[in-house]
Amino acid sequence: MNAPVDLDHASIAATTPLDRLDPSNPAIFRDDAWQPYFARLRREAPVHYTAESMFGPFWSVSTYKEIMQCELAHKVLSSDSLHGGITIRDRDKSLRLPMFIAMDPPQHDEQRKVVQPIVAPANLAKLEHMIRERAIRILEGLPRNETFNWVDRVSIELTVSMLATLFDFPQEERRKLSHWSDCATALPMPGGLIENEEQREAVFAEMLGAFTKLWNERVNADPRPDLISMLAHGEATRNMTPREFMGNLILLIVGGNDTTRNSISGGVLFLNENPAEYDKLRANPALIETMVPEIIRYQTPLAHMRRTATADFEVGGKTIRAGDKVIMWYISGNRDEAAIDQPDRFIIDRARPRGHLSFGFGIHRCVGNRLAELQLKILWEEILKRFPRIEVVGPAERTYSAFVHGITNLPVRIPG
Ligand code: HEM
Known part of the structure; x- marks a missing residue:
């Protein structure tokens, strides 16, 4: 079941002339009101042009098949930051x-290959034990019969450690990682976490300083299986400029942080919104295996990825021109009824649960992707061993962003 959509949003989504429909307004994600906008786009214009938005003009691709076509067209749809990068928001060159x-x-x-071994099956097997230990420690420390914010106490704690x-x-400085990640993705606004780009650059410089120290320690030591050592020794990365090192740090911090965090929070929320699924899970904890990818589909922690056309490109009967976003x-795409059966329902025992778009293609x-699934799997195994129920006791608060689809506050109570 979806949360009830605000009537204003529902009528705006239904009555705005199609050519003026703007699905990028961050308020529709904060208000959990994105569903009717995209349902209309999928129905009426799977490839759609918005001429005016706070992010400038852009094409929306909203159906599963057409998104796949774009993902596979990397020769003409560029991810390069020289053309605009991977998010809807253009950054100053x-x-x-x-x-x-x-x-x-x-x-x-070449650079992807350098960090790939961090998620090789042998390394994941080593990490499993450590993740379980951390998950147990975090869960054992939770209060009973008391309201607390699940996002802060569990989702953030587990992902940053x-x-x-x-x-x-x-480890004792781990919260710096979530702070840097939050600053990297925050929309600059008065009174916000980041008020302007200068502030953001200052945070990035602090992060670079901390990691440069680690790099310098590791570059002259034997290679070790951590990301900094891998980058310092990797042929394609060892001569990176400081700016490139900074960029890749942000990628790895944001990539591994917000996304998993929001899937952990989403899971608790969806099970509370769907009590029959929660009952099914309690009766058969083996369903964690198929529930985890369903949580990741249903949450879709990154709402979009952006590309920029470097040549004219046809998709869904429309011609995207070179230079278009x-x-x-x-x-x-994860709610496209043509690709996924009953896509608006959260169903923990789907036959093909990994066929979603949340990890891109x-x-x-x-x-x-396998590491994120592993964290969620272990966490849910340990939760079910301890708590028959985690009750959501107040409304979820969500991130004001068209990129990170997140939950900032989820009040819960564990009956004891
Ligand atoms: C790329 C989602 C967890 C590291 C991506 C992309 C998406 C995504 C949508 C871009 C795909 C595309 O453009 O086709 C997610 C979600 C996660 C998650 C939903 C959790 C539920 C993680 C974790 C890490 C990570 C735990 C690392 C520790 C990366 C990296 C890339 C990436 C390095 C860049 C890959 C490339 O450009 O080749 N992720 N991610 N992600 N993710 Fe994740």
């Missing part, structure tokens, strides 16, 4: 941050 998610082949492929392990970053709305498909 002088603040360009090179990172391999925002590069095209061959440089993308995992991230600190991947970087071999001091193309937004692949995963959040919509093609050459940029998420490096960390």
Whole structure:
């Protein structure tokens, strides 16, 4: 079941002339009101042009099949930050941050290969034990019969301690990682976490300083299986400029942080909204296996990825011109009834639960997808061993963003 959509949003989505419909307004994600906008786009204009928005003109691709076509067209749909990068928001060219998610082949492929071993099956097997230990420690420390914010106490704690392990970053300073990640994705606004780009650059410089220290320690030591050592020794990364190092750090911090965090929070919320599914899970904890990818589909932690056309490109009967901005709305493709059975329902025992778009597709498909699933799987195994119920006791608050589809506050109570 979806949360009830605000009537205003529903009528705006239904009555705005199609050519003026703007699905990028961050308020529709904060208000959990995106569903009717995208349902209309899928029905009436799977490839749609918005001429005016706070992010300038852009194409929306909202159906599963057409998103796949765009993902596979990396020769004409570029991810390169020189063309605009991977999010709807254009950044000032002088603040360009090179990172391999925002590069095209061959440089993308070479740098991706350097960090890929972090998620090799043998390394995941090693991480499993550590993730379980952390999950147990976090869960055992939770209060009973008391309202607390699940996002802060569990989702953030587990993902940052995992991230600190991947970087071999001091555990006691792990909250710096979530702060840097939040600053990297925040929309600048008065009174916000980041008020302007200068502030953001200052935070990035602080992050670079901390990681440069670790790099310097590791570059002359033997290679080790942590991300900084891998980058310092990797042939395609060891001569990166400081700006490129900064970009790749942001990629790895944001990539491994917000996304998993929001899937952890989403799971608790969806089970509360769907009590019959929660009953099914309690009766058969083996369903965690298929529930985890369903949580990731249903949440869709990154609402979109952006590409920029470098040549004219045909999709869904429309011609995208060289230079145009193309937004692949995963959040919509994951609700496409032509590809997914009863897509608006949260069903924990689907036959093919991994066939979603949340991890993207093609050459940029998420490096960390198995690691994210592993964290969620272990967490739910340990939750079910301890708590018959986690009750959501107040409304979820959501991120004001058209990119990170997140939950900032989820009041819960564990009956004891
Ligand atoms: C790329 C989603 C967890 C690291 C991506 C992409 C998406 C995504 C949508 C871009 C795909 C495309 O353009 O086709 C997610 C979601 C996660 C998650 C939903 C959790 C539920 C992680 C974790 C890590 C990670 C845990 C690492 C520790 C990366 C990296 C890339 C990436 C490095 C760039 C890949 C490339 O450009 O080749 N992720 N991610 N992600 N993700 Fe994730």
